Amino acid sequence: MCSFSVVVHILEHWLCNQGLNAKAVHSELKGQNCDDLVYSFNSDESFDEGDKAVESSDILISTIDLLSTGxxxxxxxxxxxxxxxxxxxxxEQAITHIQHIEQKNEWTFTYCLVCQNLDIERAIIN
Known part of the structure; x- marks a missing residue:
C-alpha cells in the first residue's frame, strides 16, 4: 500500500479533516519544498513558501522511497x-532515520501494518 503515493494524499487529507496538523512529502514537491517541510518538522518552526508562512506539521507523511535517503x-x-x-x-533504513543519534525524543516506536490475508505480505514477512 505504501508504494502508491495516492495513499499519502488520502491520509494527509483524512488527518487534516480530523483536525490534526499533517503535511505530506510527495513526488510532486520540488526539492526545496521537500527539504523545507522536513526541516520545519524537525525544528518545529514555520517556513516561508512564497509570500506565506507555513506552520510546522505535527505529522509528516511520505513513502519510504521518498524519505529513505537524505x-x-x-x-x-x-x-x-x-x-x-x-x-x-x-x-531498517527508515527506522534508523527516526532512531538517529540526534533524536530529540527519548523513545521512538515503529509499527508495521500488515494485511494478514494477503499472500504477498505473508511471504515477505516469512
Missing amino acids: FTCVRAWYLILFGPEWLSSQE
Missing part, C-alpha cells in the same frame, strides 16, 4: 510502515 526525522515519535517492504534494508 532525510532524518529527529522529532518523530512514531514510524508507521504501511506493509512490509521487499527489501528489509529499506525498513
Whole structure:
C-alpha cells in the first residue's frame, strides 16, 4: 500500500479533516519544498513558501522511497510502515532515520501494518 503515493494524499487529507496538523512529502514537491517541510518538522518552526508562512506539521507523511535517503526525522515519535517492504534494508533504513543519534525524543516506536490475508505480505514477512 505504501508504494502508491495516492495513499499519502488520502491520509494527509483524512488527518487534516480530523483536525490534526499533517503535511505530506510527495513526488510532486520540488526539492526545496521537500527539504523545507522536513526541516520545519524537525525544528518545529514555520517556513516561508512564497509570500506565506507555513506552520510546522505535527505529522509528516511520505513513502519510504521518498524519505529513505537524505532525510532524518529527529522529532518523530512514531514510524508507521504501511506493509512490509521487499527489501528489509529499506525498513531498517527508515527506522534508523527516526532512531538517529540526534533524536530529540527519548523513545521512538515503529509499527508495521500488515494485511494478514494477503499472500504477498505473508511471504515477505516469512
